[in-house]
Every structure is written in structure tokens, then in C-alpha cells.
Amino acid sequence: MPDVQALVNEFIIKLKKRKVEGSQATARMTAELLRSVISQQRVPYNNQAGALIDAIKAVGEQLIAANPVELAVGNIVRRVLHIIREEDLSLATAAVAGLNLSAVSDDEDDGEREDHPVLSAAAVAAAARSTLRPPSLQTLLEDMPDSAAVPQSSSSGGDSEGKSKSADKSSRSRKLKHDIIEAVNELIQDIATCHEQISEQAVEHIHQNEVILTLGRSRTVMEFLCAAKEKKRSFRVFVAEGAPRYQGHVLAKELVARGLQTTLITDSAVFAMISRVNMVIVGAHAVMANGGVIAPVGLNMVALAAQRHAVPFVVLAGTHKLCPLYPHNPEVLLNELKSPSELLDFGEFSDCMDFGSGNGSPLLHVVNPAFDYVPPKLVSLFITDTGGHNPSYMYRLIADYYSADDLVVQRRPASGN
Amino acid sequence: MWWRSASFILDKGLNDEVQDESESLRVSPSNTSMADTLQNPNPKISAYYQTRAAHHGVVTSDWLAQAQAAVGRHPDDLPPPKVEDSGKPFSVIDEFNSWRKQPDLAEAVAAIRALASVIRSSQATTMMELEIELKKASDSLKSWDTTSISLTAGCDLFMRYVTRTSALEYENFNSAKSRLIERAERFGEISYKARRIIAMLGQDFIFDGCTILVHGFSRVVLEVLKTAAQNKKLFRVFCTEGRPDRTGLRLSNEMAKLDVPVKLLIDSAVAYTMDEVDMVFVGADGVVESGGIINMMGTYQIALVAHSMNKPVYVAAESYKFARLYPLDQKDMAPALRPIDFGVPIPSKVEVETSARDYTPPQYLTLLFTDLGVLTPSVVSDELIQLYL
Numbered sequence A: 001m002p003d004v005q006a007l008v009n010e011f012i013i014k015l016k017k018r019k020v021e022g023s024q025a026t027a028r029m030t031a032e033l034l035r036s037v038i039s040q041q042r043v044p045y046n047n048q049a050g051a052l053i054d055a056i057k058a059v060g061e062q063l064i065a066a067n068p069v070e071l072a073v074g075n076i077v078r079r080v081l082h083i084i085r086e087e088d089l090s091l092a093t094a095a096v097a098g099l100n101l102s103a104v105s106d107d108e109d110d111g112e113r114e115d116h117p118v119l120s121a122a123a124v125a126a127a128a129r130s131t132l133r134p135p136s137l138q139t140l141l142e143d144m145p146d147s148a149a150v151p152q153s154s155s156s157g158g159d160s161e162g163k164s165k166s167a168d169k170s171s172r173s174r175k176l177k178h179d180i181i182e183a184v185n186e187l188i189q190d191i192a193t194c195h196e197q198i199s200e201q202a203v204e205h206i207h208q209n210e211v212i213l214t215l216g217r218s219r220t221v222m223e224f225l226c227a228a229k230e231k232k233r234s235f236r237v238f239v240a241e242g243a244p245r246y247q248g249h250v251l252a253k254e255l256v257a258r259g260l261q262t263t264l265i266t267d268s269a270v271f272a273m274i275s276r277v278n279m280v281i282v283g284a285h286a287v288m289a290n291g292g293v294i295a296p297v298g299l300n301m302v303a304l305a306a307q308r309h310a311v312p313f314v315v316l317a318g319t320h321k322l323c324p325l326y327p328h329n330p331e332v333l334l335n336e337l338k339s340p341s342e343l344l345d346f347g348e349f350s351d352c353m354d355f356g357s358g359n360g361s362p363l364l365h366v367v368n369p370a371f372d373y374v375p376p377k378l379v380s381l382f383i384t385d386t387g388g389h390n391p392s393y394m395y396r397l398i399a400d401y402y403s404a405d406d407l408v409v410q411r412r413p414a415s416g417n
Numbered sequence B: 001m002w003w004r005s006a007s008f009i010l011d012k013g014l015n016d017e018v019q020d021e022s023e024s025l026r027v028s029p030s031n032t033s034m035a036d037t038l039q040n041p042n043p044k045i046s047a048y049y050q051t052r053a054a055h056h057g058v059v060t061s062d063w064l065a066q067a068q069a070a071v072g073r074h075p076d077d078l079p080p081p082k083v084e085d086s087g088k089p090f091s092v093i094d095e096f097n098s099w100r101k102q103p104d105l106a107e108a109v110a111a112i113r114a115l116a117s118v119i120r121s122s123q124a125t126t127m128m129e130l131e132i133e134l135k136k137a138s139d140s141l142k143s144w145d146t147t148s149i150s151l152t153a154g155c156d157l158f159m160r161y162v163t164r165t166s167a168l169e170y171e172n173f174n175s176a177k178s179r180l181i182e183r184a185e186r187f188g189e190i191s192y193k194a195r196r197i198i199a200m201l202g203q204d205f206i207f208d209g210c211t212i213l214v215h216g217f218s219r220v221v222l223e224v225l226k227t228a229a230q231n232k233k234l235f236r237v238f239c240t241e242g243r244p245d246r247t248g249l250r251l252s253n254e255m256a257k258l259d260v261p262v263k264l265l266i267d268s269a270v271a272y273t274m275d276e277v278d279m280v281f282v283g284a285d286g287v288v289e290s291g292g293i294i295n296m297m298g299t300y301q302i303a304l305v306a307h308s309m310n311k312p313v314y315v316a317a318e319s320y321k322f323a324r325l326y327p328l329d330q331k332d333m334a335p336a337l338r339p340i341d342f343g344v345p346i347p348s349k350v351e352v353e354t355s356a357r358d359y360t361p362p363q364y365l366t367l368l369f370t371d372l373g374v375l376t377p378s379v380v381s382d383e384l385i386q387l388y389l
Helices: A002-016 A023-040 A048-066 A071-106 A111-115 A121-132 A137-141 A146-158 A162-192 A194-200 A219-230 A247-257 A267-276 A299-308 A391-401 B007-026 B047-056 B061-071 B082-086 B092-100 B107-120 B127-144 B149-163 B173-203 B219-230 B247-257 B267-276 B299-308 B377-388
Strands: A211-215 A236-240 A261-265 A279-283 A293-296 A313-316 A371-374 A381-384 A387-389 B210-214 B235-240 B262-265 B279-282 B293-296 B313-316 B357-360 B367-370 B373-375
Touching (some): A002 A048, A023 A071, A194 A219, A219 A313, A261 A267, A267 A299, A299 A371, B092 B107, B092 B127, B127 B173, B210 B267, B219 B247, B219 B279, B219 B313, B279 B299
Parallel strands (some): A211 A236, A211 A279, A236 A261, A279 A313, A313 A381, B313 B367
């Protein structure tokens, strides 16, 4: 475990110094780190899931605190926690179902035993699944008390099958970790291939002779556009340069290299050019639970221009960018200020930056925010690796990938599990 | 060339009959409905809103003290002892009314508890008989006040909850019955605790230094504000008066007790103060399939003003208020009328709009806080479809 701790510390330092660029890379590294934590973690004989969850929460808390703006870290931590809970539950229901069936077969003559709630395995599984699903009217109305019946029946089966049960458990403990690590591997795979999955949908959205607008450079957008080009769609792209980093210039070069007709404009020219555009396609830094988007600076302006001229505003985002928190939440830092040197050269403006004057603070402040918040009503469509969705559908994806207990990643101090 | 036909002339004939009935009740607006009769004697006057007025309308403090003493106890107390009922047949309406008298208990929760006691005191010997009894009790509760949406929705959900369980596959009737009672009490508990969950979710959205606009008196919203105040958040509240019941005055009293700065507005002053407001909090009498809400008269107005000024409108509603209704416009619901006391006599030729509630379409709402979590209005229809399909 000192081994793992060193890895964790290394990653935390990288996050603090903002050495890791981009949410996909961050997500992948977080997932790999958590996988090592799980495999190295020694679990007790009973309640292994609880121990694993605690360990992940402890590490997760530190990671999130290191870079609160990079929401992908928190997302992956919560996904892993959800995976642990799910795998634990599916193993438990499989075990109980197995016990139930064997109980029925062994004690057919015992009338009293039959009176006991020997529910079918399907019912037990359904009850178990419902405790993991987020509360809905349906889960509220399903058999919640039956989950109390589950340990009852397992204990009644236990005294007749003591030995087989203990053998079962030890194989179960190995199986749990194995299943979890498999699921985390799948998660890493999904993160790595999210661009391909999104690009596959390009042909449905980009049609012949269309004009697309984008701002700055997003790798997802680039692959999306190139995939459409591969399928022999001819279209034009307007690229807004994306001051102050001017990544739009890089994107324009790449698109020209692939044979796409490209026009480069300044950010301020977006409102002037938007009437000639059929569709706006952009990437995102993170997607919040209400469907709002944290996107590179300048995109709120583009979204407003698009709404004003009734141009669809399409956001491409991999599922690792989906955050279960709402933007008002104090944990969520909506913005980060980057270095002002990207805007102004220190040399030219050194006389304005005079700290010796009057009150001790210079009259000229240079602010360089990194992100913008785009409210959900400005977004027409989200394209994720699972398909195209409405902003109001985001809650459903969140319910699939995250558990309600993990919204606050905090290790409970007196956890007796 | 289309112009509006003067259909109000035709409607006048119909309305004249309604006027005569409501005239008789204008004299005593705060009378709670009779507990003895099984049928609500004045179906045109909404008992739901009358009760609300009686509970939360403007009252003098000593009247309030007397009323509290008459109710006698804490809302958490057990229902009145069953001994008296042994003489006459069990009446679900009586049970319901005895629960309903407690001002802190929501009507739907009272109905659920009444239905739970129906199961408990039932003499049925088979499952089928029990279900039929329950259905009859539920129908009589619903017909007693057709204007209350949460009552209807609560009864429907209860019936589904209790009867839709694999526990009924038991061979032994008594154990099945005790299971049903367990589930019924459980549902009652959940509904009762719903307000606390909503309060915890909702108070998260209140930040330091914000101004909240509240319409009239809603127990759920009060709970949210109380929780926020207990968590040491600094905020101020603008409270509309909420004519004709003037329930807003009650809310301002409560806020003053919590040391929260509160300002009372007349209903017409909402647009005037809207630019100082950061968010609007309302409760709901019912949440409909489209994701819109049905609430006290004036809510739609406030939501329109808030929307035009880009202020978020948050609704706090328990999940048992989700109803299978889809109103297309304001008149598309069962009318719920409430006599209005203007303080001066109104000539009989003058018509008065006495509807007690309005419908707010979902596009003016931002988020709904329910015990199922924080939802956007479009999620409501999803939930209902999942449940009833």
C-alpha cells in the first residue's frame, strides 16, 4: 500500500500544478489510479464492499480537493463507487438466489420453511436492484420491505448449509474484486474510445452543403467533423479563433489538411457571421445535472448568438464529463482564472502594473477566466457516446451512472463497517 | 374574420345558479365542513381551500390558542382511540376528518392514514374482499372533495402501493393482511417525512445574501426556509399577502419568529419588486403530467413575471402530489371555488371570479424539489409513465 500512496501523491501534485491537460486524460488517469487502489486494497472477510468504498472515498476526497475545477476527477470517483455498489449487489443477489433455490430443494417436506418468505430469485433481484436505483415513484412503490426479508432467508438457510456458505464467501470475496476491476477496465476502455463513439454519429447530423461553426479547438469536434468528411459529406466550417490561446488556428490548419473548406474568424465576429451558419458544434469541459454546460470561455456568447438566429447549438461530450452536481453547489467551481500573461505581455504594460503607486495595488487588472457557463435552455442537443439527448434528459444518464449516496465524496469518520 | 362571441352572455344564465348557492356561504367563509355527513354538502365550494383558510388564514392569536387547545395535541400523536367506533360502523370519512384537523398534516397524508386504518379495522376474510373494501373507502374519500388533487393522487398511489406487491402471494390471509398494514404505515411514514427530505434538498439552493419571493403560505416551503435558517444561512424573504385568505400574513409571522428579515407585499406588488428578487419558491397543490403545477391563485402570475425577468422559479412538492392530469388551459380543471370577502357588500349584478387556484405551465418553472430528488419539469411525465404503464 505504500506503493499506491506514492502513486496517489504523485497524481495529486500533477493535478495541483495543472500538469494534466484535458478532461479525457484526467479521467483516464484517475480511473487507472483507482484501479490500482482497489487491487492493492486488502479487504476484510466481511463487508468487503464497504471497505473498498471507504478506501476509494478517502483517495477521491484528496483528488477532488487537488483540482476542484476539473470535474472529471469527481465524476470518475463517483462512477467507481457506483460500480462497487452494483457489483456487490449483483453478487449478493446471486448468492441469495443460489441459497434460496438450494433451501427449497433440501427442505421440501418442511412445511414451516415454505411459509417463510421464500420469494423467487427474480423478486429478490428486483428488490435489490430497486435499492440501488435512484428513488422514483416506482421504486417508492416496489417491495422495499422485502430487502429486509433477504438476510432473513439467507440466515435461515445458513444453519443448514454452514460449510457450503463459508466456502461460498471466500470465493465471493475474490470474485467481487475481480468483477470490480473488470468493470473499471471497461470504464477505462469507454473513456478511451469516447471520441470514436461520438464520431460515428456525425453522419446523422451533418448534411450536404452545410455550414458549421465552432470555437477554439476541441478534439472531439475535430474527430466528429473528420468522420463526416470521411463519409463523403461536403460542408464548410467557420472556426472562431478562441482568444487568448488561439487554438482555433491549430484547428483550422488540421481541417485544411483533411481537405475541408475552412473560414477563420475572430470571436467578436461571431454575431456578424452567425446568420450564414446552419449549425454550431462545440465541445464541453463538463455537463451539469440540470443540462447546463461548463465550456471554454466565449461559448456563452456563441450560444446566445445561435439562439437569437435560431441556429441549433450542439454540444459534444463524453459520458465522463457528466457531473451529477448542480451549478449552484458550492463544491462546484464554475471558473478558474488562468495566467494574465496570455493576454498581455508583461514588458509592454510594466508601467501600469506598478505596485508602488498610491494604495499599493495597480490600477490595471488583467483577468483571464478559463470557462463559461451555458444555461440548459440555450443547448439544443447533447451528443454523448450513448447517443443524442435533450438537456432535460441528463438526469436519466446521471441516474444510470451514479448512486445518490456518492454525491458528497466524504469519508465518514466513525464508519464501523 | 373572427372575433370573440359574446358567450359570456350565454354563460351568465348558468352562473346565476352558482351565485345563489355561494351567496349563502359568503356569510360564513371560515366554516370547516361538517364532519357527520358523508358527502360534502357544498360541492361547488372547495373544501380543500376552506380548510387551508381555516388553518392558515388570518386569525387572532387567542383564537389560535383556543384552536390548538381544542386539537389538543402534537401532530405526531396516535389517532383517536378506536373504542368509540365499536358502536357504529367504521367510517373512513370520520377517520379522515379527525386526521385532517391537525394543521400540520397534509391532506393526502391524512387520507393515507385513514386508508391504513381501514385495513386495520377491516372484517374481511379474503384478499379480494379487503381490496374491494379499500377501493370503496378510497372512492368515498375522493368523491368527498373532488377538487383536491393531492387527495386523489395520494389515494391512487396508496392503492397501487398496497395492492401491487408480491407479498399478496401468501397463502395465509392474516400474514398477508399484516404485511399490507405494514406497507400502509410505511407509506404514511414516507409521505410524512417527505417534507424533511425536500427541505434538505431545497435549502441547498439558498445562498447567503439572497432574496426569496414566496407566495402565500405553504408548509413545505416553510420547512425549506426553516432548515436554511437553522443552517445559519443569511437571506431575506418577500412574502405576498395571498388574497383572499391572506395566508401570507401567517408566513410572515413564522419568518419573524425565525429572525429572518421578511417583507410583506400585496399581490399586485410582485412585478414591482421582482428585480430585487433572486429566486421564487412556491409549493404545489398538485403536480400534473406536463410538469406544470396547480397552486393557489396568483402563482401563474408570479411565474410569468419571474420568467420575463429571468429569475428561477423553484417548486417544492411531495411525490404523492403527482397526478395524472393534463390541463390544456386554466379552465381545464375541475372548478375549485372559494368565496371571497371584500369587506363591503357587492351588488348582486357584479360577478366575482372565485376560483381558488391556477395552473402554471412547465416552461415557467425551473426545478422541482421532491422527495425523489431535484427534478426538472420534464422528468415528472417520465416518472408518471414509468409508474402507471
